[in-house]
Amino acid sequence: MNPNKSGKDRFIPSHTVDPANPIDPETGEALTVSYQTMSKSKYNGVAPQEVISKYGTDTARMFILFKAPPDKDLEWDEADVEGQFRFLNRVWRLVMEHKETIKDEGDSSTPTKAEKTLRYAINYAVKEITEDLEGDYQFNTAVSELMKLSNALADAECKTSTVYAEGIEALLKLLAPFAPHIAEELWHELGHSDSIHHQAWLTYDPAALVVDEISLVIQIMGKTRGTIQVPAQADAAMLEQLARESEIAQRYIADKSVKKVIVVPGKLVNFVVAQ
Amino acid sequence: MDRYNPIAIEEKWQQHWQAQGLDKTPEAQDKPKFYALSMFPYPSGNLHMGHVRNYTITDVIARVHRMQGYRVLHPMGWDAFGLPAENAAIDRGVHPAKWTYQNIAQMRSELQRLGLSYDWEREVATCSPDYYHWTQWIFLEFFKAGLAYQKESAVNWDPIDQTVLANEQVDSQGRSWRSGALVERRLLRQWFLKITDYAEQLLTDLDQLDGWPDRVKLMQANWIGKSTGAQVSFKTEAGDELPVFTTRPDTLWGATFMVLSPEHPLVDALTTPEQAEAIATYKTAAAAKSEIDRTADDRDKTGVWTGSYAINPVNDERIPIWIADYVLVEYGTGAIMAVPAHDQRDFEFARTFNLPIKVVIQPSDRPLDAATMTEAYAQDGVMVNSEALNGIPAGKGEGQSVLAAVQWLEKTGRGKGMVTYRLRDWLISRQRYWGVPIPVIYCPECGIVPVPDADLPVRLPEDVELTGRGASPLAGLESWLNVPCPSCGTPARRETDTMDTFIDSSWYFLRFTDARNGNQVFDPAIANDWMPVDQYVGGIEHAILHLLYSRFFTKFLRDRGVLNFSEPFKRLLTQGMVQV
Numbered sequence: 060m061n062p063n064k065s066g067k068d069r070f071i072p073s074h075t076v077d078p079a080n081p082i083d084p085e086t087g088e089a090l091t092v093s094y095q096t097m098s099k100s101k102y103n104g105v106a107p108q109e110v111i112s113k114y115g116t117d118t119a120r121m122f123i124l125f126k127a128p129p130d131k132d133l134e135w136d137e138a139d140v141e142g143q144f145r146f147l148n149r150v151w152r153l154v155m156e157h158k159e160t161i162k163d164e165g166d167s168s169t170p171t172k173a174e175k176t177l178r179y180a181i182n183y184a185v186k187e188i189t190e191d192l193e194g195d196y197q198f199n200t201a202v203s204e205l206m207k208l209s210n211a212l213a214d215a216e217c218k219t220s221t222v223y224a225e226g227i228e229a230l231l232k233l234l235a236p237f238a239p240h241i242a243e244e245l246w247h248e249l250g251h252s253d254s255i256h257h258q259a260w261l262t263y264d265p266a267a268l269v270v271d272e273i274s275l276v277i278q279i280m281g282k283t284r285g286t287i288q289v290p291a292q293a294d295a296a297m298l299e300q301l302a303r304e305s306e307i308a309q310r311y312i313a314d315k316s317v318k319k320v321i322v323v324p325g326k327l328v329n330f331v332v333a334q
Numbered sequence: 335m336d337r338y339n340p341i342a343i344e345e346k347w348q349q350h351w352q353a354q355g356l357d358k359t360p361e362a363q364d365k366p367k368f369y370a371l372s373m374f375p376y377p378s379g380n381l382h383m384g385h386v387r388n389y390t391i392t393d394v395i396a397r398v399h400r401m402q403g404y405r406v407l408h409p410m411g412w413d414a415f416g417l418p419a420e421n422a423a424i425d426r427g428v429h430p431a432k433w434t435y436q437n438i439a440q441m442r443s444e445l446q447r448l449g450l451s452y453d454w455e456r457e458v459a460t461c462s463p464d465y466y467h468w469t470q471w472i473f474l475e476f477f478k479a480g481l482a483y484q485k486e487s488a489v490n491w492d493p494i495d496q497t498v499l500a501n502e503q504v505d506s507q508g509r510s511w512r513s514g515a516l517v518e519r520r521l522l523r524q525w526f527l528k529i530t531d532y533a534e535q536l537l538t539d540l541d542q543l544d545g546w547p548d549r550v551k552l553m554q555a556n557w558i559g560k561s562t563g564a565q566v567s568f569k570t571e572a573g574d575e576l577p578v579f580t581t582r583p584d585t586l587w588g589a590t591f592m593v594l595s596p597e598h599p600l601v602d603a604l605t606t607p608e609q610a611e612a613i614a615t616y617k618t619a620a621a622a623k624s625e626i627d628r629t630a631d632d633r634d635k636t637g638v639w640t641g642s643y644a645i646n647p648v649n650d651e652r653i654p655i656w657i658a659d660y661v662l663v664e665y666g667t668g669a670i671m672a673v674p675a676h677d678q679r680d681f682e683f684a685r686t687f688n689l690p691i692k693v694v695i696q697p698s699d700r701p702l703d704a705a706t707m708t709e710a711y712a713q714d715g716v717m718v719n720s721e722a723l724n725g726i727p728a729g730k731g732e733g734q735s736v737l738a739a740v741q742w743l744e745k746t747g748r749g750k751g752m753v754t755y756r757l758r759d760w761l762i763s764r765q766r767y768w769g770v771p772i773p774v775i776y777c778p779e780c781g782i783v784p785v786p787d788a789d790l791p792v793r794l795p796e797d798v799e800l801t802g803r804g805a806s807p808l809a810g811l812e813s814w815l816n817v818p819c820p821s822c823g824t825p826a827r828r829e830t831d832t833m834d835t836f837i838d839s840s841w842y843f844l845r846f847t848d849a850r851n852g853n854q855v856f857d858p859a860i861a862n863d864w865m866p867v868d869q870y871v872g873g874i875e876h877a878i879l880h881l882l883y884s885r886f887f888t889k890f891l892r893d894r895g896v897l898n899f900s901e902p903f904k905r906l907l908t909q910g911m912v913q914v
Contacts, residue, residue, distance in 0.1 A: 105383055105914060106382075107381055107382070107383060107385075107386045107444065107448070108381075108444065108447075111447060111448070112341065114340065115340025115341060115344055116340070116344050116447065116448050116449045117340060117344065117449070118340065119386065119390075119448075120390045120393075120394075120448075120449070123383075123386065123387050123390050123391075123912075124390065124391070124394065127910060128910075129387075129391050129871075129907055129909050129910070130547070130907065130908060130909060130910055131910040132910040132911045132912075132913055133387065133910055133911070133912050133913065134913050134914070135383070135912060135913065135914040147338060147340075148338050151337075151338035152338075155336070192394075192395075192398050196391070196394075196395065196907060198391070198394060232401070235397065235401070236393075236394045236397035236398045236401065237394060239347075239397065239449050239451070240340070240343055240344040240347045240348075240449055241338070241340070241343065243343075243347050244343040244346075244347065254351075254354070254356060256351075256356060256397065256400065256401070256451075257356075258401060259401060259402075259403065260398065260401040260402045260403075
């Protein structure tokens with residue numbers, strides 16, 4: 060499309076101007092500083108070629124998709140570009156380490172807690188990313204989900220299991236539309252000879268998203284005031300949040316300041332309040 | 335363990351995918367179709383981050399749909415005609431075609447480095463004769479349908495680029511979008527496309543576009559600008575008709591003067607000898623102003639009395655006829671009735687020139703006095719001083735004054751209900767070289783003769799000299815200009831205007847479906863299979879014109895029996911800007 064330019068503002072290269080005292084180096088006129096769309100005539104372009112030769116296309120794509128929802132303006136930020144480069148490096152190491160791991164023989168009929176937790180994370184990522192790619196195309200939250208799945212894989216305590224191997228392949232398939240080159244490379248590293256871009260998109264298993272629940276005891280000053288149902292996988296921070304928000308706790312701590320919170324994962328949360 | 339080395343693996347896979355034809359559009363029909371399209375770029379030679387963002391978004395959408403089992407069409411091409419190439423030729427002496435194709439080669443290689451999954455076998459460039467052959471064919475379809483016509487009209491003239499500009503190429507300061515020059519107004523004979531025939535469809539079909547941002551639909555609706563009202567004929571004392579369109583026919587009894595555009599054809603006849611000099615001076619001054627300047631709300635009102643009167647048809651009162659530059663000859667009838675009590679612009683004009691003010695809507699909470707009011711009253715109330723309408727609540731709803739006034743006008747034969755649109759016909763003539771030649775021939779015997787289909791394309795001659803001054807370079811090229819008339823053989827001349835480049839981009843999405851067809855614009859069966867575009871991605875700056883024109887072309891080609899659908903873009907994503 061022919062861009063419809065309007066207005067005839069003049070632009071001065073920023074390296075010729077002192078940000079503390081912005082004046083035109085030639086005329087001495089006072090200047091105003093403004094955020095503008097990138098273009099050569101405004102001397103402000105981050106040239107795509109520069110970014111790509113430094114970090115690669117996949118990183119540039121990931122940054123663009125992650126930094127803002129597609130219909131919103133995006134502010135260039137080198138630190139966030141590096142953040143995406145580091146993420147792709149983590150994916151790279153995760154897959155390379157997995158490649159060298161000796162896998163378990165056969166599959167166990169009763170999955171361990173670690174396997175169930177990982178299966179949940181995989182299916183959750185498939186569900187969320189698929190939904191993010193429908194409707195409004197929320198690529199930024201989809202990339203967040205990719206990062207969460209990568210963290211779940213890194214933290215998993217079942218790295219030799221079949222579930223873990225499935226998780227690695229799921230991560231690559233979900234990553235493929237965003238960062239097509241690294242996904243293809245790692246897919247082949249895993250021994251595949253066909254293209255990852257010819258693989259079918261994943262569907263999630265609703266059964267894997269059913270969360271096991273436990274009863275959590277709520278105590279105020281060491282005294283049991285009731286119990287609530289919480290997800291078995293919830294970590295300490297999540298347990299504290301769920302307990303704090305519960306009706307039982309609110310009844311006792313609503314207008315008091317909480318001095319201390321004791322969390323015993325899988326069992327209880329105790330609030331110490333000012334008397 | 336190998337380290338992540340993006341540069342090495344990215345180039346390796348790009349070459350491999352290309353060799354394997356990974357991104358070719360599937361021929362088989364066994365899967366549901368998905369057409370993903372980014373707005374194609376102008377080949378400026380400079381790929382910027384805004385492009386990268388747009389194309390990455392569309393690429394992810396295309397890739398996900400392939401994995402989800404769709405057959406995906408994801409093409410790319412070049413919106414390659416336009417002024418920058420011609421200016422480069424003037425500034426640097428490089429031919430526009432050479433400059434453009436060099437830029438295309440440069441940008442294509444940059445795009446290929448981005449890992450975008452395009453089917454490059456469908457690449458089109460609008461400046462290629464293979465493409466503009468069919469742009470010309472579509473123009474002739476408009477001509478055959480009576481929707482491409484010539485008209486002498488006031489146009490925006492860019493005194494630097496020496497060309498006519500569309501209204502939308504003039505910014506809010508009345509300056510050219512490109513050269514920055516203050517735009518002048520001139521009368522020239524121009525080609526137009528009759529988009530106004532499609533105004534109502536273009537408006538109502540917006541309701542079908544569930545996948546479009548509301549703000550884009552609103553911008554289109556405002557641009558089309560439908561208003562409902564009545565046409566009423568005032569008469570001059572000499573007996574000439576002075577039709578006006580008004581959205582408030584209920585206020586006719588409050589009309590105390592009329593205002594004509596300085597360019598209105600009756601102005602000279604209406605001007606009395608005493609007023610002749612003042613009118614002539616005012617007309618000259620108005621001609622030099624831009625439309626934006628003339629219609630700005632905040633400027634002081636200017637005008638001159640013609641010396642004549644008109645008869646208000648509802649009450650036979652004599653009211654003075656003025657001219658003022660805020661009335662434009664292209665809008666409505668070029669004449670307005672002024673109701674100063676209830677219209678702010680008319681009120682200011684009446685106060686400036688001490689013209690009578692007559693209240694016809696009384697508010698319920700306080701009495702309105704024409705002598706003391708300080709601004710026009712434009713709200714609800716009850717009709718007064720209006721004979722047939724007295725006592726009726728003022729307003730546009732059922733049982734209110736506007737509908738009652740239309741009924742009364744039609745019953746008494748003094749006027750009729752009418753719908754008008756702000757949208758005007760599309761001026762497509764450009765006095766430029768680097769565009770699609772308009773394929774018609776002027777024969778002294780036959781008049782305007784369309785170039786026969788067999789003689790298309792009318793090729794742009796390459797041996798031109800571009801100076802950037804004067805008329806179109808094509809007008810000076812005798813060898814190209816002179817041709818025998820296709821009908822009678824009499825020596826005749828080609829049209830030297832080229833088309834607005836917005837025409838090139840109004841149908842490229844159709845060509846992509848069958849991009850290599852040498853025998854027709856595209857195979858209708860193939861276009862109807864792939865269309866509409868399932869996801870279109872581009873900048874908000876194209877919210878009005880490009881999208882409106884594309885919708886217009888689609889509806890027109892449907893009416894010519896070529897397409898079987900009415901809207902080209904099912905879903906639209908307007909991506910945000912990239913800022914530093």
